[in-house]
Amino acid sequence: MEQATGEAPARRHRGEQLEVEIDSLAFGGRGLARADGLVVFVAGALPGDRVRVEITKAKKRFAEARTVELLSPGAERIADRCTHEGEPCPGAPWQGLAYERQLAEKSAQVGEALRRIGELDGFELEPIEAAAEQWRYRNKLEYSFGDRDGEAILGFHARGRWDLIVDVDDCQLASERGNAARNAVREWARLESILAYDGRERTGVLRNLIVREGWRTGQIQTRLVTSAARFPKPPVDLHTAIEGDSGGTDGPTGALGEERLREELFDLKLEMSHGAFFQTNTEMAERLYAIAADFAGLNGSERVFDLYCGIGTIGLTMAKQAGEVWGLEIVPEAIADAERNAEQNKIENAHFMAGSARTGVRPLIEKAGKPDVVVIDPPRAGLSQKIVRRVLECEAKKIVYVSCNPTTLAPNAAQMVEAGYKLRRVKPVDMFPQTPHIECVALLEKNPAS
Numbered sequence: 001m002e003q004a005t006g007e008a009p010a011r012r013h014r015g016e017q018l019e020v021e022i023d024s025l026a027f028g029g030r031g032l033a034r035a036d037g038l039v040v041f042v043a044g045a046l047p048g049d050r051v052r053v054e055i056t057k058a059k060k061r062f063a064e065a066r067t068v069e070l071l072s073p074g075a076e077r078i079a080d081r082c083t084h085e086g087e088p089c090p091g092a093p094w095q096g097l098a099y100e101r102q103l104a105e106k107s108a109q110v111g112e113a114l115r116r117i118g119e120l121d122g123f124e125l126e127p128i129e130a131a132a133e134q135w136r137y138r139n140k141l142e143y144s145f146g147d148r149d150g151e152a153i154l155g156f157h158a159r160g161r162w163d164l165i166v167d168v169d170d171c172q173l174a175s176e177r178g179n180a181a182r183n184a185v186r187e188w189a190r191l192e193s194i195l196a197y198d199g200r201e202r203t204g205v206l207r208n209l210i211v212r213e214g215w216r217t218g219q220i221q222t223r224l225v226t227s228a229a230r231f232p233k234p235p236v237d238l239h240t241a242i243e244g245d246s247g248g249t250d251g252p253t254g255a256l257g258e259e260r261l262r263e264e265l266f267d268l269k270l271e272m273s274h275g276a277f278f279q280t281n282t283e284m285a286e287r288l289y290a291i292a293a294d295f296a297g298l299n300g301s302e303r304v305f306d307l308y309c310g311i312g313t314i315g316l317t318m319a320k321q322a323g324e325v326w327g328l329e330i331v332p333e334a335i336a337d338a339e340r341n342a343e344q345n346k347i348e349n350a351h352f353m354a355g356s357a358r359t360g361v362r363p364l365i366e367k368a369g370k371p372d373v374v375v376i377d378p379p380r381a382g383l384s385q386k387i388v389r390r391v392l393e394c395e396a397k398k399i400v401y402v403s404c405n406p407t408t409l410a411p412n413a414a415q416m417v418e419a420g421y422k423l424r425r426v427k428p429v430d431m432f433p434q435t436p437h438i439e440c441v442a443l444l445e446k447n448p449a450s
């Protein structure tokens, strides 16, 4: 039983089980509990829950654990809506929290990260933008295959279990169309008696299925990842492409459907290759980019750098209000998409360059000249200190930082503030209801007027 003492907490061991009560939510979304003075981060539990947990990592001052059994739910817990074979959906770990509470937690975590990690203040933390849809909002989901009683199952890894797959019939994060596509692929696998790949035994075929959807176009793209094996052709209307794991596959290869996914944002018609990044919530991507454009406050004359531009989405949505836009992105396929997207939408003032942010910013300045506005939208790791220095060399009046991780935004923004920028506005945006993931847009200005 837990109790607070002044002494050093008793060391726990991996695999040990204990009962704890969750006090609050830690950054990243896990429940936080104390056991004999030891801080325990618990996956799969929410505030007020009393749970039996198993320690997965034991350190001197803290431990990490996974929920084994929910002994009594917290008073505020709401019933899980998305479950698979009785297991809560691993893609929706916050579904037991009322949506208003999810929003409040996310907003508080953005403010706290900036103040505590970045030691920043004086900025306006604007009200969080709630999601347009709390369920069925994802345009991309990845599933794993498993076998049960001699036939394929297709779903998610049970939480914290690499070896256990729960079969999915209706995931409420996916659209009905997306669910139907996944179920059709499983039906095909069962009909053809094709089994999941077993890494230990090196038998079987099917590994993963990625279902991607053009939200506004209705197009479905399914991508099947398999071992190198011979197997019957899947139904063509599923637009299935096959990948081998090493040295290709003997099964049907190449795209049987359309190679690129078509999507629409504002009045733009976009296409993306399967290797290119695209926001997984189309409706909220539009809101996110509208907020970024508002923060940029363009008047039609500015030169804008869109760093980490993907298929060009942010730059292309800003191009009409800017003098010119220059995108930089490390994935060449995505740059080819961005160029095609500019051309197909008849946008002539947007240009793109393939390259890394670390080595590409200086050549971009040489080619285009220094920008007035820099938009940055990096992966979760944020920017290295060196990349921040490259961004500072742009000497832009404004930096609009689109972040999917406030704990990396915070030190990056602090480095910019140190160099003379002021953090003015921060707006959290909820792209991923039922999960702890937080997106936000920050505006930094050099020598702002007030």
Ligand SMILES: C[S@@+](CC[C@H](N)C(=O)[O-])C[C@H]1O[C@@H](n2cnc3c(N)ncnc32)[C@H](O)[C@@H]1O
Residues within 6 Å of the ligand: 276, 277, 278, 279, 307, 308, 309, 310, 311, 312, 313, 314, 328, 329, 330, 331, 334, 355, 356, 357, 358, 377, 378, 379, 404
């Ligand atoms: C969060 S995504 C944003 C993409 C785009 N702005 C959008 O909203 O669709 C981050 C992008 O950064 C790219 N990227 C990752 N590391 C990079 C680097 N070192 N330099 C340039 N781009 C990078 C990824 O390929 C990805 O397209």
